[in-house]
Amino acid sequence: MSRAHPHDFPAAAREALADVQLRANLRGATRTIRARRAAAVAELPDFEELREQARRVKDDALERLDELLDEFQAAAEAAGARVHRAPDAAAANAIVAGIARDHGVTELVKMKSLATDEIGLDAALATAGVEAVETDLAELIVQLAGDTASHILVPAVHYSRGQVRDLFQRTIAQGRELSDDPHELAEVSRLYLRERFLRARMGVTGANVGVAETGTVCVVENEGNGRMCTTLPPLLVTVMGIEKVLPTLEDLGLLLRLLPRSATGERMSSYVSLLTGVMPGDGPQEYHIVLLDNGRRNVLADPVGRQALRCIRCSACLNVCPVYSRVGGHAYGSIYPGPIGAILTPQLWGMEEHAKLPFASSLCGACADVCPVGIDIPEVLLHLRARAVREQAPAPEKALFAAAAWAFGSPRSFDAAQKAGRAAEAPLSRGGLIRRLPAPLAGWTKGRDLRPVARETFREWWTRERGGETP
Amino acid sequence: MTAAVELFVRRLEGLKTEVCRVAASGVAAAVAGACAARGIGRLGVPPGLPAEWRPAGVHVVEDHDLAPAELDALGAALTGCTLAIAETGSLVLAAGPADGRRALSLVPDAYLCVVREDQVEPDLPAAMLRIAGLIREQGRPVVFVSGPSATSDIELQRVEGVHGPRQLVVLLVS
Amino acid sequence: MARGRRRRSATAAGWYCWLVRVALFITCVADTLFPETGRSVVRVLERLGHDVVFPAEQTCCGQMHVNSGYRDDALKLARRFVDVMGRDDGVDAVVSPSSSCVGWVRELLPGVAREAGEDQLARDAEALGGRLFELSEFLVRRLGVEDVGASFARRVTLHPTCHSQRVARVGDAPQRLLARVRGLELLELPEAAECCGFGGTFSIKNADVSLAMLADKCATIVASGADVVTAVDPSCLLNIGGGLSRMGASVKAVHLADILAAEGAS
Numbered sequence: 001m002s003r004a005h006p007h008d009f010p011a012a013a014r015e016a017l018a019d020v021q022l023r024a025n026l027r028g029a030t031r032t033i034r035a036r037r038a039a040a041v042a043e044l045p046d047f048e049e050l051r052e053q054a055r056r057v058k059d060d061a062l063e064r065l066d067e068l069l070d071e072f073q074a075a076a077e078a079a080g081a082r083v084h085r086a087p088d089a090a091a092a093n094a095i096v097a098g099i100a101r102d103h104g105v106t107e108l109v110k111m112k113s114l115a116t117d118e119i120g121l122d123a124a125l126a127t128a129g130v131e132a133v134e135t136d137l138a139e140l141i142v143q144l145a146g147d148t149a150s151h152i153l154v155p156a157v158h159y160s161r162g163q164v165r166d167l168f169q170r171t172i173a174q175g176r177e178l179s180d181d182p183h184e185l186a187e188v189s190r191l192y193l194r195e196r197f198l199r200a201r202m203g204v205t206g207a208n209v210g211v212a213e214t215g216t217v218c219v220v221e222n223e224g225n226g227r228m229c230t231t232l233p234p235l236l237v238t239v240m241g242i243e244k245v246l247p248t249l250e251d252l253g254l255l256l257r258l259l260p261r262s263a264t265g266e267r268m269s270s271y272v273s274l275l276t277g278v279m280p281g282d283g284p285q286e287y288h289i290v291l292l293d294n295g296r297r298n299v300l301a302d303p304v305g306r307q308a309l310r311c312i313r314c315s316a317c318l319n320v321c322p323v324y325s326r327v328g329g330h331a332y333g334s335i336y337p338g339p340i341g342a343i344l345t346p347q348l349w350g351m352e353e354h355a356k357l358p359f360a361s362s363l364c365g366a367c368a369d370v371c372p373v374g375i376d377i378p379e380v381l382l383h384l385r386a387r388a389v390r391e392q393a394p395a396p397e398k399a400l401f402a403a404a405a406w407a408f409g410s411p412r413s414f415d416a417a418q419k420a421g422r423a424a425e426a427p428l429s430r431g432g433l434i435r436r437l438p439a440p441l442a443g444w445t446k447g448r449d450l451r452p453v454a455r456e457t458f459r460e461w462w463t464r465e466r467g468g469e470t471p
Numbered sequence: 472m473t474a475a476v477e478l479f480v481r482r483l484e485g486l487k488t489e490v491c492r493v494a495a496s497g498v499a500a501a502v503a504g505a506c507a508a509r510g511i512g513r514l515g516v517p518p519g520l521p522a523e524w525r526p527a528g529v530h531v532v533e534d535h536d537l538a539p540a541e542l543d544a545l546g547a548a549l550t551g552c553t554l555a556i557a558e559t560g561s562l563v564l565a566a567g568p569a570d571g572r573r574a575l576s577l578v579p580d581a582y583l584c585v586v587r588e589d590q591v592e593p594d595l596p597a598a599m600l601r602i603a604g605l606i607r608e609q610g611r612p613v614v615f616v617s618g619p620s621a622t623s624d625i626e627l628q629r630v631e632g633v634h635g636p637r638q639l640v641v642l643l644v645s
Numbered sequence: 646m647a648r649g650r651r652r653r654s655a656t657a658a659g660w661y662c663w664l665v666r667v668a669l670f671i672t673c674v675a676d677t678l679f680p681e682t683g684r685s686v687v688r689v690l691e692r693l694g695h696d697v698v699f700p701a702e703q704t705c706c707g708q709m710h711v712n713s714g715y716r717d718d719a720l721k722l723a724r725r726f727v728d729v730m731g732r733d734d735g736v737d738a739v740v741s742p743s744s745s746c747v748g749w750v751r752e753l754l755p756g757v758a759r760e761a762g763e764d765q766l767a768r769d770a771e772a773l774g775g776r777l778f779e780l781s782e783f784l785v786r787r788l789g790v791e792d793v794g795a796s797f798a799r800r801v802t803l804h805p806t807c808h809s810q811r812v813a814r815v816g817d818a819p820q821r822l823l824a825r826v827r828g829l830e831l832l833e834l835p836e837a838a839e840c841c842g843f844g845g846t847f848s849i850k851n852a853d854v855s856l857a858m859l860a861d862k863c864a865t866i867v868a869s870g871a872d873v874v875t876a877v878d879p880s881c882l883l884n885i886g887g888g889l890s891r892m893g894a895s896v897k898a899v900h901l902a903d904i905l906a907a908e909g910a911s
Contacts, residue, residue, distance in 0.1 A: 010850060010851050010853070010854075013851060013853060017854065028626070029626070029627050032627045079610040135634075137622045137625070138624035141624070154623065154624055156625070160626060161625050161626050182625040182626065185625055186622055186630040186632075189633075190632075190634060194634070197539070198540055198578075199539075214610070222620065222622060222633075223620050223621070223622050223635070224620035224635025225634045227573065227577050227614065227634070227635060231573045232539050232578075249603045249606060249607070252599070253595055253598075253599035256595055257596075267482070267558065267560070268556075268560070268615065270616070270620050270635065271614060271615065271620070271635060272614070272615040272617075273612070274602075274606065274613040275612055276610040276611070276612060279566060279610065279611065279612050281536065281572070282572045282573055283572070283573055283612060304760060322839060322842070326857050327854060358714075359846075359850055359851065360851060360854075362843065362844025362847045362848075362858070363712065363807070363844050363847070364811075364840035365807055365808075366840070369811065379756075382711060382712065382714075382753075382757070383760075385712070385713065386714045386716040388714055389713070389714035390714075393714070401715045402718070405710060405718040405722060407704075408673065408705040408725075409725070411704060414673070418677050433890060443848065443849035443852030444852070444887070446856060447852070447856035447860070447888065448856070448859070448887030448891050449887045449890040449891050450883075451883065451886070451887070452678075453677055454679070456680060457677055457680050458683035459676055459699075460680075461683075461684065462683075462699045466699070
C-alpha cells in the first residue's frame with residue numbers, strides 16, 4: 001500500500017513509544033511468542049539443515065518463477081480451478097469484485113490474508129456493494145474498530161482484553177453483558193461468525209504456499225475459519241502472491257515443518273488444508289485463484305534484494321526485533337512491518353515513500369538468526385540503505401558524510417579533524433562531558449552524555465611515546 | 472504398541488484431544504459411550520463408514536450432501552481417516568470413503584475420529600509421501616487436523632474451540 | 646618493558662604461542678575517544694612478550710559510511726585501509742579492540758566489494774581477513790591464552806555486543822579471559838543478547854527508539870549488581886557509558902582491553 005508522501009518512520013516511532021498500553025502489550029506478546037518459538041525450534045536437532053534446505057528451495061523457485069507459475073496454472077486448471085493473473089492491486093480487486101458480481105454475491109466470508117490487505121480488497125469490495133466479513137478473530141477486531149493490523153500474525157496484538165471487551169460490547173454483543181475473559185470474548189465472536197459461515201455464498205482466502213506440480217493451494221490456520229471459508233460456500237477465491245509458488249509437494253512438506261514452529265511455536269497449526277482444484281461433491285464447486293504481482297517483480301529484479309521474497313510470513317523476525325517490539329506495526333506505515341517489512345516494502349513500492357524504512361534498524365541481526373528461510377536481513381538493509389542514499393539522501397547529510405570521508409582520506413587530515421573537533425567542543429564540555437550537542441547531532445545527547453575528544457589521541461600518544469611508526 | 476503410536480497418544484493428549492484405546496470390535500460401543508457422555512443425540516457419518524463402527528442408541532445420520540444448517544444440527548460427526556502423524560498429533564483426512572466430506576468433520580461441535588494403529592506415520596515427511604500420490608493422481612482435498620481449533624489473538628492467551636469442533640475424540644484401534 | 650625475541654609463526658594456519666608481531670588497528674572511534682583502550686591493547690600484548698607496531702597511516706575502515714548507505718565512500722576508505730594494514734609483511738596479525746570493525750572488514754567487505762564489481766578489493770580484503778582479529782578472539786583462539794596476568798578486583802558484567810556475536814563471532818572468548826582476571830567477580834547480565842541501541846547513525850536518526858533500547862540495557866546492567874560493564878566494542882561502550890552517565894548510575898563502562906591491562910584495580 002503506497003502513500004502519496006514519504007512515510008516518516010522516526011516520527012511515527014516516537015508517537016508509538018509514548019503509547020504506554022501499546023508498549024506493554026507488545027512487550028508481553030513478543031516475549032511470549034519468542035519463548036514459544038525457541039522451545040519449538042529446539043526440538044528439531046536438524047533445524048539449521050532444514051533452514052538451509054528451505055533457503056535453497058525458495059531460491060530455486062524464484063529463479064524459475066515464470067516456469068513454475070505456468071506449471072501451477074496448468075495443473076490447477078486441469079484440476080478444475082480457474083486461474084487469473086493480476087499485475088497489480090487494481091486488477092486483482094476488479095477480478096474478485098467481478099466474480100462476486102457475476103454470482104450476485106453481496107456478503108462474503110474472508111480468511112486473514114496479507115495479500116488481500118495489501119491490495120485493499122475489503123474497501124474495493126465495499127465500493128462494489130459487497131460486504132467482506134473478516135473471520136479471523138484478530139482481523140475481526142481490527143475491522144470492527146475501523147483500525148489496521150499491527151502485526152503479521154497477531155494483528156490485534158496492540159489490543160488488551162479490556163479494549164476488546166469494550167469493542168465487542170458496542171458492536172457484536174447483541175445486548176449481552178461481557179466480561180474481559182478471552183474465552184467469553186472468543187465465544188461472542190464465534191456465535192457472530194457462525195451465522196455468517198453457515199449462510200455464506202462465497203469465500204476468499206490467501207495462500208501460504210502454491211504447489212506447482214499439482215496446482216495445490218495450502219492454507220494454514222488455528223481457528224477453523226479458514227476451513228469454514230474453503231469448505232462451506234459454493235464459490236471460493238484465493239488471492240496468492242506469485243512468490244508463494246514452490247515446485248513440489250515435498251517442498252511443501254519441508255515448509256510445513258518450519259512454518260508453525262517459527263510462527264506460533266507449535267509443532268503443527270490446528271488445521272492445514274491442501275486444496276487442489278475442485279472435488280465433485282466435496283466443498284466449493286467453483287474455485288478461482290488470483291496470482292498477484294503488485295510489485296513482486298520489482299523485488300525479483302534485484303539480485304541482492306530478492307531474497308526478501310523467500311519470506312513465508314511467519315513473523316519470527318518481528319518478535320525478536322528490538323525496534324518492532326517497542327513500536328509495533330503501525331509505525332512502519334506498511335502492511336508488512338518489522339525487519340521483513342523494512343526490506344520488502346521499499347522494494348515492492350519504491351524508495352520515494354519508504355526511504356526511511358531501511359534505517360529503522362540498529363543492525364543487531366537478531367532477525368537473521370531466526371528466519372526459517374535464511375533471509376540475511378541485515379545484508380539487504382545495508383544494500384537498500386545504499387539505494388536510499390543514491391535516490392533520496394538529503395544534501396546536508398551527504399555533505400557531512402563527504403566531509404568525514406575527506407577527513408579520513410589521510411592521517412594528516414584525520415589528525416587535523418580530531419584537533420578541530422577538540423577545539424569545537426571545548427565550549428560544550430561540562431565537567432568533562434558533553435551534555436548537549438547542536439543539531440543535527442542533538443539526538444545523541446537527548447538521553448546520553450558524550451565523552452569529549454581525548455586530550456591526547458592514541459596517535460598523538462604513540463608519536464610522543466614511541467617516536468612514530470616502528471620500522 | 473510402537474514408539475510412533477506411543478508418541479502419537481502423548482501428542483494428542485497434549486493437544487487436548489481425548490484418546491480412547493479400543494479393540495476393533497469395540498469401536499461402536501466406545502462411540503456410543505462417548506456420545507452418551509456428551510448428550511449427543513444425532514451423529515453424522517460418511518456413507519462409506521464401516522457398518523461395524525456405527526453405534527446403537529444414537530440417531531446415525533448419513534451425510535448425503537447435508538446443507539450447512541443440517542450439519543450444524545448434528546451433535547457430533549464420526550469418521551475414519553486416511554492416516555495420522557505421531558510427531559505432531561495430527562489426523563489426516565483425504566476424502567476417502569470413511570473420511571467423508573470436509574464439511575462433515577468441520578461443522579458439528581464434536582468430532583470423533585477412528586484411527587488404526589497401523590495408520591500412524593512417525594512424522595510429516597513420511598505422511599507427505601503417502602498423501603502425495605492421492606493428490607497427484609486424484610486431486611483429493613486434504614486436511615490435517617491437530618487438536619481442536621484455537622486462537623491466541625487476545626493477549627496471546629490460548630483459547631480452545633473457536634470455529635472448528637471444540638471437542639475432539641480419537642478412537643485408537645489396536 | 647623488555648620485549649621478547651621476535652619469532653614469526655611459520656604459516657598463517659600454524660599458530661602456536663610463539664612471539665608474534667602484531668599491528669594495532671586502533672579504529673577511528675578509539676583513536677579519538679578511547680586512547681586509553683589502545684594503550685591497553687599494546688600493554689596486554691607486550692606483557693605477553695609480543696611486538697606491537699602502529700601503522701600510523703591508518704584512519705578509518707569505512708564501516709560508518711557503509712552502515713549509513715554511503716557505499717562508494719565506504720569502499721574508497723576500505724581500499725585505503727586494506728592497503729595500509731596489509732602493507733607490512735613482517736606482521737603476523739592485525740588486532741583491534743573493535744569487533745564491529747573487524748567484522749565489517751573480514752566478513753562483510755568482500756561481499757560488498759564484489760557486488761560493486763571491485764574483485765581485487767574483495768580478494769585483498771579476504772587476504773587481510775585471514776590475519777585480522779578482535780583482541781579477545783586473538784588471545785583465546787589464536788594464541789591459546791586465557792590468563793594474561795591481569796588483576797582487577799571489581800564486580801563486572803559483560804555485554805556481548807551484537808557484532809561480536811553475530812558478525813565477528815568471537816563466541817565466549819571475552820568470558821574466558823574475564824574468568825582468569827585476579828579478583829574479578831563476573832556477574833551475569835540479564836537479557837544479555839539484547840541490542841544496546843547504538844547501531845551507528847541509528848542512535849541519532851532514530852534517537853527515541855535507540856534511547857528506549859538503551860534504557861532497558863542500562864536497567865539490566867544496574868540490576869546485575871556490577872560496578873563495571875565491559876564489552877569488546879568501543880561504540881557500544883560509548884552508547885552504554887553515555888546512558889549510565891546521564892542516569893547518574895555509579896556503574897562504569899570499561900573496555901575489556903582496559904581490564905586485561907590492569908594490574909590492580911584503579
